[in-house]
Amino acid sequence: MLEVRGLTTQFATRRGTVHAVNGVSFDIGDGEITGIVGESGSGKSVTVRSVLGLVRQPGRVTGGSVRLAGRELIGLPAREMRRLRGAQMGFVGQSPFAALNPVFSIEEQFRNVIRAHRTSSRQDAAALAADKLSAVRMPGIQRVLKGYAHELSGGMAQRVVIALAMLLDPPLLLADEPTTALDVTVQRDILELLRELMLAGNRSMALVTHDLGVVAQYCHSVIVMYAGKVVERGPVATVFKRPAHPYTLALLDAVPRGDQPGKGLRGAPPNLVRYPAGCPYAQRCSRVMERCRTEAPVPTSITNTREVSCFAPCTTE
């Protein structure tokens, strides 16, 4: 469904060039849910925005390839990307209230999205909107359609955003921390809903989260990002059972288990303006070797489904 190769995105700032995404490669298969994890600032959101063609000045995709069902997206005109967003790729972000327009009724927002892509009568648009709201198990659909975003709870507003993202049945959904801003009690409901929608339509999803428990429960594969690079990727079950990158291991050790508190991550990620020459994790790594400080490891296959960027991986199976 999605093939990302060598994706590179930078921001030209007064402080210098921010190397936000540095040669990121991954695939998302049909019907696959892929988790994207990594500390804050590791480039998860910029990666997602780059795939969607939503990077704005002073940012720019400076290299690499993004193929959606075989079609290259990098370099497509803005008009073409707008058409693909919605029809081929849906997006769900962190804050539903930022995504929804406060001055249009929910029904008008559905109509606007439909009409941006095709001609549709008022009645047909309303029927499609009701149908999609029912798919996200929205209670009181007619009342919601006539109402406004501010009348909804966070969880209900996010259901509307998901219904809007799924409106044109895109085969790929990109969800960037879709539950982080929501009440804990509704987070699982939203994740269950997303999984159900993906399963029902054999759709693919990239799910950005900082919760490894969510990845374990909802994702088939995982991409671990550090300083704008993919340091490890593979099937969730094996990556979490036998992490290959010392950073993946540190992330897993940071998760509290039962009454055991997590081991906090030491240190901080590197400055993305003065990007280090060697491995970006070298300064925090417990397994660091001389070579790591001067030479950057590249993604290397350890099995036919797993890759790691490390000269001394914790496992080679």
Ligand code: ADP
């Ligand atoms: P994550 O989502 O993993 O927390 P992001 O993808 O948002 O991280 O950010 C990656 C890096 O890109 C960060 O260092 C961030 O400061 C930088 N960045 C993101 N947006 C901009 C911008 N508009 N201008 C400058 N730097 C940016």
Ligand code: MG
């Ligand atoms: Mg982010």
